[in-house]
Amino acid sequence: MSRGRWAIVLAVVVVLAAVVAAYAAGQAKAAAPKVVRAQKFELVDAEGRARIELSMGEGGDTPRVRLLDEKGNGRAGLVVLPDGSPAVSFTDGRGGLRAALGVNPDGSPSFSVYDGQGKARAALGVAPDGSPSFSVYDEQGKARAALGAAPDGTSSLQLYDDKGKTRAALGAAPGGSPSLQLCDDKGKTRAALSTLDDGRVGLSLYDGQAKARARLSLGVDGTPKLVLADTKGEVMWQAP
Numbered sequence: 001m002s003r004g005r006w007a008i009v010l011a012v013v014v015v016l017a018a019v020v021a022a023y024a025a026g027q028a029k030a031a032a033p034k035v036v037r038a039q040k041f042e043l044v045d046a047e048g049r050a051r052i053e054l055s056m057g058e059g060g061d062t063p064r065v066r067l068l069d070e071k072g073n074g075r076a077g078l079v080v081l082p083d084g085s086p087a088v089s090f091t092d093g094r095g096g097l098r099a100a101l102g103v104n105p106d107g108s109p110s111f112s113v114y115d116g117q118g119k120a121r122a123a124l125g126v127a128p129d130g131s132p133s134f135s136v137y138d139e140q141g142k143a144r145a146a147l148g149a150a151p152d153g154t155s156s157l158q159l160y161d162d163k164g165k166t167r168a169a170l171g172a173a174p175g176g177s178p179s180l181q182l183c184d185d186k187g188k189t190r191a192a193l194s195t196l197d198d199g200r201v202g203l204s205l206y207d208g209q210a211k212a213r214a215r216l217s218l219g220v221d222g223t224p225k226l227v228l229a230d231t232k233g234e235v236m237w238q239a240p
Contacts, residue, residue, distance in 0.1 A: 069093070092116070138162065161185065184208070207231070
């Protein structure tokens with residue numbers, strides 16, 4: 001076969017190969033799915049260990065993403081609960097929950113930290129009305145202190161005993177006037193100290209029925225006054 005004929009054959013082969021390749025590419029592109037549907041995906045590292053999981057959870061109705069360490073323990077996760085609440089969680093090497101950030105169904109955000117036993121020890125949140133709060137818990141999960149601010153500007157710090165009763169409360173009115181209350185084991189106020197906006201200072205003592213029995217105050221000019229009352233609240237003695 002002459003060189004000219006070989007050239008013609010080679011040209012035909014190249015053209016046919018190009019046509020077949022173009023057709024195959026077109027078929028592959030047309031067959032490529034636009035949506036991949038599954039209930040779980042895994043991203044593995046160089047050793048073939050799953051490090052990221054994307055799934056619908058055990059019940060099949062809770063979308064979540066989990067980040068895993070080298071031992072396969074979950075260390076961080078993002079989930080959307082059945083009620084629509086999103087949450088981000090962080091766990092230790094044993095799988096224990098140590099911190100969680102979420103948004104409640106009413107739209108209020110919250111952040112909690114946990115001890116090695118998985119019990120909440122501190123929580124920060126914002127109520128639907130915009131009131132921020134910070135609470136501290138003991139080993140039993142009971143609130144022992146709470147700091148908050150109301151929409152009107154009133155701020156407060158409350159201390160609780162192991163039964164959940166308020167034992168002390170420190171607050172400040174919207175105008176800035178501070179107050180301090182001390183309570184008994186039933187949560188009833190037994191002593192209160194306050195300073196008014198005009199500069200007056202007062203100290204009140206209460207009986208077990210939360211009735212004021214003694215009041216000591218200082219006027220704006222510094223004049224002291226002491227009032228003692230009976231169980232009905234009527235003045236028994238006062239000076240001056």
